[in-house]
Amino acid sequence: MSDDTDDEGVxxxxxxxxxxxxxxxxxxxxxxxxxxxxxERLREQLxxxxxxxxxxxxxxGSVTRYELPNINALNFLCExxxxxxxxxxxRYDTQGKxxxxxxLECRLPPREVA
Amino acid sequence: MTKPPDTGGAxxxxxxxxxxxxEIGDPSAYLTPDVTAxxxxxxxxxxGDDAVRVHGVTGTAPPEDYKATVHxxxxxxxxxxxxxxxxxALEKAxxxxxxxxxxxxxxxxxxxxxxxxxxxxxxxxxxxxxxxxPYNEIMLRFAARGPSRxxxxxxxxxxxxxxxxxxxxxxxxxxxxxxxxxxxxxTWPTLVSRDAIQPEVTVHE
Numbered sequence: 559m560s561d562d563t564d565d566e567g568v569x570x571x572x573x574x575x576x577x578x579x580x581x582x583x584x585x586x587x588x589x590x591x592x593x594x595x596x597x598e599r600l601r602e603q604l605x606x607x608x609x610x611x612x613x614x615x616x617x618x619g620s621v622t623r624y625e626l627p628n629i630n631a632l633n634f635l636c637e638x639x640x641x642x643x644x645x646x647x648x649r650y651d652t653q654g655k656x657x658x659x660x661x662l663e664c665r666l667p668p669r670e671v672a
Numbered sequence: 673m674t675k676p677p678d679t680g681g682a683x684x685x686x687x688x689x690x691x692x693x694x695e696i697g698d699p700s701a702y703l704t705p706d707v708t709a710x711x712x713x714x715x716x717x718x719x720g721d722d723a724v725r726v727h728g729v730t731g732t733a734p735p736e737d738y739k740a741t742v743h744x745x746x747x748x749x750x751x752x753x754x755x756x757x758x759x760x761a762l763e764k765a766x767x768x769x770x771x772x773x774x775x776x777x778x779x780x781x782x783x784x785x786x787x788x789x790x791x792x793x794x795x796x797x798x799x800x801x802x803x804x805x806p807y808n809e810i811m812l813r814f815a816a817r818g819p820s821r822x823x824x825x826x827x828x829x830x831x832x833x834x835x836x837x838x839x840x841x842x843x844x845x846x847x848x849x850x851x852x853x854x855x856x857x858x859t860w861p862t863l864v865s866r867d868a869i870q871p872e873v874t875v876h877e
Contacts (some may be wrong), residue, residue: 575686575690576690577690577693577694579694580695581695581697582861584697586693586694586695586697588694590689590690590693612800614799614800615799615800616797616798616800624698625712626692626693627712628712628713629689629692629693631689631692633693633697635697635698642858643859644858645857645858646858648751648815649815650789650796650813651795651796656797657800659796659797660796660800660801
């Protein structure tokens with residue numbers, strides 16, 4: 559693991575990268591871990607509930623998580639997330655293109671040592 | 673996957689992985705007209721020199737229906753911007769937005785929904801943006817949606833007066849201070865039976 563001293567958790571951007579965009583009124587955020595260890599941590603801590611909490615007030619529907627272990631990636635599909643999406647949305651970021659950056663700025667809590 | 677040499681950028685397992693999860697939805701069932709692709713089976717191999725081998729992707733039969741995206745007019749929207757400077761830039765911009773809300777009510781305009789972005793603070797991330805005050809400047813972008821083009825046009829006339837009768841140190845009025853409504857063309861994604869579609873390709877030499 560890249561961070562053995564884990565008292566304050568870890569910034570997601572330090573162990574992963576990502577990209578986001580729209581599918582109609584749904585938001586898609588892909589998060590790719592830097593290595594298999596980081597991927598295991600994401601599987602453990604970067605839950606659908608964690609993502610839903612970060613986007614409280616932006617994402618109004620459910621969040622589904624998909625796993626792509628072959629590329630160390632998680633994909634999140636968020637329902638009712640873009641104020642109608644496309645031309646309907648009154649937001650500046652109508653397509654959620656910047657939302658992956660918001661997620662990567664989040665800090666995962668310290669890992670419980672077994 | 674590769675690219676011409678000396679063209680900038682990078683083709684690596686990282687960039688290819690990001691592209692794989694871009695707007696993909698369920699990666700184990702990516703629907704296309706020809707195949708239901710399972711991208712969880714993908715294997716990537718970095719060959720160096722901006723080349724990545726992509727292999728192993730499996731698939732099953734395509735869906736019975738085609739996807740169709742239907743577009744239809746659905747009301748109008750308007751967005752105008754005003755730039756507020758320090759000190760208290762965010763507070764000034766918020767006050768201006770609340771004045772616009774008051775004007776909508778006073779004038780009795782038919783507005784379904786409004787939205788204020790404070791660019792420099794939360795224009796990209798909305799309620800997910802943390803506070804970082806004090807800001808040097810904040811761009812207020814105030815948007816509204818409704819069925820009446822005339823009512824939104826009237827709302828657009830309320831931006832310019834804010835430069836003289838609103839919070840001070842404001843500049844940068846959009847469109848001379850009168851942002852104009854634009855029609856909203858909404859999308860309705862739906863399914864169409866394959867039987868109803870006869871594909872035809874014509875190649876013109």
